[in-house]
Amino acid sequence: MDMSSTLDLAVRAIRGADPARFGDPTPCPEFTVAALIDHMASGMRLAENSARRVVVAWDPGSSPVLGGLDEKDWAQACADQADATAAAWADPAAWEGDAHMAETPMPAAVIGSLMTAEFALHAWDLAVATGQRLDVAPDVGRAVLDGVTPVAQMGRDGGWYGPEVPVGDGASDWERALAASGRDPARS
Structure with a gap:
């Protein structure tokens, strides 16, 4: 599984988000649709920097990817950043x-796993907020579950x-990943 x-998934959800809905709320209470897209783009840049071993001071109030761009250009800027991030993590040495x-120093494989999950979870958040359908392949669902499971309690403790949302025994890995991260898989 690669990132x-x-x-x-994230880029498809971003491309499908109508800028007219950028002020709408998302399942992440602290983010509007626009703020979530910016967070996703910033996460992509952070992940690229991690893979390339670039240490940067991070200002969560800045927008390193989308700052200064017209909203109509956001989807392409995110797609370009996603390509750069994917290319950086495609190198096995990045892991x-x-x-x-x-x-913050940490094992590269942990960063890769966390960010792999992060992009899928926020793609779901954005899809739900903007009325899109998000189709997740079983192997992707498994990779996201593998990324969420070891950090789920820490994530709940950190806010x-x-x-965790209860799911039935027949839940897919993707549904279990959503539930472990506090997202209700039945929400649409």
């Missing part, structure tokens, strides 16, 4: 050793995941 699959997430 490009979840980046593709080895240690890297930094902004200025970046909500309480």
